[in-house]
Amino acid sequence: MQEKNRGLAVFTFLVFLFLLGPLVIISLTSFEPSTVLRFPPKGFSLRWYENILDVEMFLETFKTSIFVSVIGNLLALALGIPAAYALSRYQFKGKGFFNAVFLSPVLIPGIVLGFAMLKYVIVIYDLPIYAGLLVGHTVVMLPFIIRVIASSLANFDFAIEEAAYSLGSGKLATFFKVVLPNIRSGIIAAILIAFLESFNNVDISVFMTGPGVSTLPIQMLTYVENNFDPTIAALSVVLMIITAVLMFLIERLLGLSYFTKR
Amino acid sequence: MALLSLENVSVAYENQLILKDFNLQVEKGELISLLGPSGCGKTTTLRLIAGFLEAKQGAFLFQDKDYTRVPVNKRNFGFVFQSYALFPHLSVFDNVAFGLRLRKVKEADIVKRVGQMLEVVNLSGFEKRFPKELSGGQRQRVAIARALVIEPDLLLFDEPLSNLDANLRVNMRVEIRRIQQELGITTVYVSHDQEECFSISDKVAIMNKGVIEQLGSPAAIFKYPKTEFVARFIGFTNFLNGSERQERDGQVELKVAGHSFLIASQAGNEGRTGKKCAIRPDDLQVEAGHGSTGEPNRLNGIVKISTYLGRSYQYVVETALGNFTVNQEMDTPYQNGQQVSLVFPREKLVLVD
Numbered sequence: 005m006q007e008k009n010r011g012l013a014v015f016t017f018l019v020f021l022f023l024l025g026p027l028v029i030i031s032l033t034s035f036e037p038s039t040v041l042r043f044p045p046k047g048f049s050l051r052w053y054e055n056i057l058d059v060e061m062f063l064e065t066f067k068t069s070i071f072v073s074v075i076g077n078l079l080a081l082a083l084g085i086p087a088a089y090a091l092s093r094y095q096f097k098g099k100g101f102f103n104a105v106f107l108s109p110v111l112i113p114g115i116v117l118g119f120a121m122l123k124y125v126i127v128i129y130d131l132p133i134y135a136g137l138l139v140g141h142t143v144v145m146l147p148f149i150i151r152v153i154a155s156s157l158a159n160f161d162f163a164i165e166e167a168a169y170s171l172g173s174g175k176l177a178t179f180f181k182v183v184l185p186n187i188r189s190g191i192i193a194a195i196l197i198a199f200l201e202s203f204n205n206v207d208i209s210v211f212m213t214g215p216g217v218s219t220l221p222i223q224m225l226t227y228v229e230n231n232f233d234p235t236i237a238a239l240s241v242v243l244m245i246i247t248a249v250l251m252f253l254i255e256r257l258l259g260l261s262y263f264t265k266r
Numbered sequence: 267m268a269l270l271s272l273e274n275v276s277v278a279y280e281n282q283l284i285l286k287d288f289n290l291q292v293e294k295g296e297l298i299s300l301l302g303p304s305g306c307g308k309t310t311t312l313r314l315i316a317g318f319l320e321a322k323q324g325a326f327l328f329q330d331k332d333y334t335r336v337p338v339n340k341r342n343f344g345f346v347f348q349s350y351a352l353f354p355h356l357s358v359f360d361n362v363a364f365g366l367r368l369r370k371v372k373e374a375d376i377v378k379r380v381g382q383m384l385e386v387v388n389l390s391g392f393e394k395r396f397p398k399e400l401s402g403g404q405r406q407r408v409a410i411a412r413a414l415v416i417e418p419d420l421l422l423f424d425e426p427l428s429n430l431d432a433n434l435r436v437n438m439r440v441e442i443r444r445i446q447q448e449l450g451i452t453t454v455y456v457s458h459d460q461e462e463c464f465s466i467s468d469k470v471a472i473m474n475k476g477v478i479e480q481l482g483s484p485a486a487i488f489k490y491p492k493t494e495f496v497a498r499f500i501g502f503t504n505f506l507n508g509s510e511r512q513e514r515d516g517q518v519e520l521k522v523a524g525h526s527f528l529i530a531s532q533a534g535n536e537g538r539t540g541k542k543c544a545i546r547p548d549d550l551q552v553e554a555g556h557g558s559t560g561e562p563n564r565l566n567g568i569v570k571i572s573t574y575l576g577r578s579y580q581y582v583v584e585t586a587l588g589n590f591t592v593n594q595e596m597d598t599p600y601q602n603g604q605q606v607s608l609v610f611p612r613e614k615l616v617l618v619d
Contacts, residue, residue: 163349167345167351182353
């Protein structure tokens with residue numbers, strides 16, 4: 005028994021090493037004092053962290069990324085909450101079809117979706133780059149919003165809604181007074197997950213960005229193509245910290261188990 | 267004129283007709299139960315009255331006004347759900363106050379009325395608790411208080427006790443009857459539990475396949491079920507299918523495969539013209555040995571199965587007319603295979619359609 009457990013422990017350790025190793029290496033190389041990316045670093049310096057702020061485009065694209073993720077999130081919520089509600093609450097013809105349509109952005113390879121969006125939104129409708137980027141990110145976030153909120157509505161007893169009607173509450177008022185407060189945690193989770201998905205997105209963004217407008221991940225790709233200094237490593241560490249803080253918030257607010265239960 | 271009246275109502279669900287030309291009248295102040303097996307349309311009827319479902323045809327009149335198209339939130343009916351359906355994010359006080367706030371009642375009055383209502387349901391002091399901190403019985407009492415505090419014109423119960431354990435169920439039904447009578451509020455109550463319905467109702471409607479088979483006082487239904495379905499539903503297990511029927515000397519004579527059965531005419535039995543009659547296992551008598559053939563209301567047979575019920579023994583007796591179930595209190599039970607004769611008391615036989 006003891007023997008077996010040790011074997012399992014070693015195996016688990018190896019899995020973690022496989023998953024986290026690259027992150028550890030990146031983190032360490034970000035403290036490299038010289039201009040070459042190398043591991044292990046020869047010394048300790050924060051100069052590449054300072055350099056992040058010196059590269060103007062990083063701050064610029066960071067703002068774009070935040071803007072697109074936040075506004076896109078709001079748009080996706082405005083579309084996704086009613087959609088999730090309708091899909092959970094009612095039985096109607098073509099429900100399976102709509103379910104599939106709303107989830108399709110997760111199933112279709114991002115690169116395909118990105119190219120399709122480029123053809124459709126930019127080439128045919130000739131939308132400005134910023135607007136196109138926003139539409140693209142809304143589409144990326146929508147399935148996550150619908151998925152998470154629908155699973156939280158699945159645990160909602162719709163008799164509660166009927167109870168509110170019978171007490172004299174109208175349909176819209178009931179939605180805001182009774183349904184929303186009870187799926188609040190689901191909505192928060194949906195916002196955070198969709199945000200991460202959008203903020204880290206490359207495959208859609210790469211098609212939807214253009215002259216003068218870029219997102220942070222795209223800018224990072226461009227930077228790596230031309231420079232080989234540890235700035236990207238430093239920036240990656242910053243992004244990891246932001247992601248970790250968000251995950252920590254989710255964990256504190258809802259518990260990560262929220263995503264594993266169905 | 268009745269307070270509530272459903273007139274030739276039809277309800278369809280996914281192209282299936284649940285209620286067809288359904289009629290029901292409820293008088294002011296009475297508690298009427300809709301009783302029947304699952305799928306009989308009782309919940310559909312209740313949800314129709316509440317306004318959660320819309321009638322395909324027919325009319326729903328309330329206080330002589332057409333309520334057929336009045337939306338749920340304009341009806342002022344209280345509804346108590348099987349799952350309680352309390353608002354999980356609100357305290358007991360806010361749950362009960364919900365309807366009053368929508369009616370723009372002054373906060374001071376809300377405090378007073380919620381307090382009074384919680385007293386009625388014996389939940390004073392629980393104002394700050396949340397639904398998940400309450401037991402099933404307490405939750406249901408909050409649900410009742412929430413439905414009652416808006417002073418509804420009608421109170422509707424949808425199997426309110428089926429999620430509670432047996433002891434609590436009995437206490438709660440007494441409680442519901444007490445509150446209903448104290449406030450004199452007209453109530454429609456749905457359940458599939460016969461004892462529950464009979465114990466609290468002024469009138470019971472026994473439903474089957476979207477039709478009311480019998481509507482009457484619990485005692486009348488219990489003693490004189492009108493149809494075979496009702497009889498079976500309330501515990502009659504023995505039936506005699508007659509081929510000939512004669513009336514004489516104030517009693518009905520039924521011929522069943524050559525055997526003669528006399529049925530006493532009684533007030534609750536009048537006007538029944540069927541050739542079928544029923545009797546409860548408790549009312550049938552069993553005697554040792556075979557009696558003389560040809561004697562009316564007597565049937566010879568042998569004991570097939572004997573089971574011990576605690577207060578009495580139950581026998582399944584095989585006769586020329588099929589198997590009959592009979593309960594009898596006795597010290598030494600009959601043995602399987604023993605010859606016995608069954609006696610059908612004429613005042614206990616009930617004609618059914």
